[in-house]
Amino acid sequence: MSANTALELEDVVFRYQEKGKRNILDHTSLSIPAGTLTVLMGGSGCGKSTLAAVAAGLYPENGGFLEGGTIRLYGQDLKTLDPQKRAAYLTVLFQNPDLQFCMNTLREEMRFCLENIRVPAGEMDARIDRAAAELGIAPLLDRTLSTLSGGEKQKAALSCLYVMESRCILLDESFANLDHEAAAQLLEMLLRMKTSGRTILAIDHKADLWLEAADEIILLEEGGKVAARGINCKNLPEHRADFERLGLFYPGSRPERAARPVAEGKPLLQFRGVSIRKGLPPRRKWGRTVYDAPFLVQNADADFPAGCMTAVLGPSGTGKTTTFLSVLKQHPYTGRILFQGRDIAKMKPNELYRHIGIVFQNPANQFVTQNVEDEVCVGLRLWEPGLSDEACRQRAEELLDRYGLKRQRRYSPYMLSQGQQRRLAVLSVLAGGQELLLLDEPTYGQDARSVNAIMEHLREKVEQEGLTVIFITHDTELAAAWADQIYRLEDTALVEKSAEEVL
Structure with missing residues (x-):
């Protein structure tokens, strides 16, 4: 494995049921160059999110069965890394940020993340405030996480990954609950992170926002197998047939709008x-x-x-x-x-x-x-x-x-x-x-x-x-x-x- 490779999966076989007939990852092999922004696309259920969980070491540690293959992070066999060391190499933002929160407010959540990677307590607040200023999420720091909108939760979860300073950040549908402006702001921050040497691996069903920034787009098919790679904004038209064959959104295409009468029903x-x-919650002031x-x-x-x-x-x-x-x-x-x-x-x-x-x-x-x-x-x-x-x-x-x-x-x-x-x-x-x-x-x-x-x-x-x-x-x-x-x-x-x- 090259020292310039952030993540490598070699002939990985993974299933959720030990005696199940279907492998979610079926002899999957994939390598992601370090310091790049790569977008993974594939049909719903083809194994993208499972790949993310396996790459992060969450599976099979917390479920499922890894039947074979090898996973490496920056040349290190994943099996040899404890959770703290894994977090230094790779962190994941999943589709549902609610599943990642453990604390009541974002500030508490960020402290919890830093505590888990053994950042000295005296450094935590300064690091949190600096990350909040850079990401523009200071107004969210002391709000109860359960009161945030879906888009705000996505921003909050990403800010936790940002403050941990992992070498590779893997994002699973990170733009799904964000409007275009908020997504563009997140992308801008991710590009700053990439400039500082971090690797960005994004799973998404739409490549439009990523297209100009991505070094490479990789298309996956059933079983998490690579169907096409090396796709970028310059050679995109050559791969239109691949997008259509896999039932994926081709960047720049728009659904046809059927002509309908103006809605005038009761x-x-x-x-x-x-x-x-x-x-x-309401508050009490002078007994009212x-x-x-x-x-x-x-x-x-x-x-x-x-x-x-x-x-x-x-x-x-x-x-x-x-x-x-x-x-x-x-x-x-x-x-x-x-x-x-x-x-x-x-x-x-x-x-x-x-x-x-x-x-x-x-x-x-x-x-x-x-x-x-x-x-x-x-x-x-x-x-x-x-x-x-x-x-x-x-x-x-x-x-x-x-x-x-x-x-x-x-x-x-x-x-x-x-x-x-x-x-x-x-x-x-x-x-x-x-x-x-x-x-x-x-x-x-x-x-x-x-x-x-x-x-x-x-x-x-x-x-x-x-x-x-x-x-x-x-x-x-x-x-x-x-x-x-x-x-x-x-x-x-x-x-x-x-x-x-x-x-």
Whole structure:
């Protein structure tokens, strides 16, 4: 192995089940040059996230079986490195940052990270403050991590890796919950880190933002095998067929936008003078309760037509997800939110949830079974109690096949990749009979083929069954291509936009 190689996997075989027939990494060989910015792309479920966990030494130490092969970090056999030494070589930012946090606030989390690599206590605060200033995340330092938006959590998790000063940083879908501006800011910081000699290895389903900065793009196929490499902004057109064969987003391409009439259906959901504050607790002042948390939404009026798809755009942390929680009566608000003309404040939760379904940013939080097929059957049986077991299983298999999950039907939902989990969560909610679906980043972590499967199924439900869909996304092209109506949350206001404006 060359001294200029940061990471090398040689003939690695890894599976989650000891007697399983499928290897997630199937004789995978891959080398990443030191000091470079490399982007790994591949279809959802091809083994990208598993590769990251194996490279970091998290597997098989915490699950799964490494049947063969060798992994080296900067020439050192991974098996010979304890966790502290591994962290000096490589740290990972996973798809779901919630799974990485151990403490209550970001400042405490960063101290915890430094403590684990034995940084002297007297140096910690200065190092944290310097990293916060360089990354622009000082306002997040003392906020409770559970109150941060998905995008803010991603920034917080990256700042923890930054402060540890590892030689190689591996990022798994790091831009997924960020708006374009925030993602560009993170990329700028990553490039500064690369200039200082660090290696950046990014897993992503879209290469557009990385294209000009990347030294190389590597395409993976089933089993984590290399399908094509050496791709960069200069020779990209030569590899278009590789992207299309693997069902991946080709940089610069846009989905076709079908011509649709302006959304004019009767409103199913309405906001009237709605104001929503950040999730900070009220305080007592002179014996009175004072609500001084900043507004996320202020005095908003909006109509969401029945039988239509509405997209909600907006920068990270502006309150899109919190607004969904308010619609479900899980976050306080003022004003009136009306569903089918009824004030939801007067509706009991179980009645409200019979009409409204939701898929959260982290779909693993809402699974209720230990089997993929059972998860879909729960939704089917909930709305069709008389459905026979055979008919239920048959319909579940058909739906799973449509979403590219039939082969995983016997798996636990928690064994799926993040992209596969999201498809399962969307499918499980669609199996129900609610009139309104709230989808928080439904296409996050999906390849092009999977995005089309999800959005086409939603469109079919809207047009054939009168379903109403409201989805949050940072993908302006997705919103322009699929939404009948678009709102942008900006400066505490919900502003209606046309497809041309958002593009």
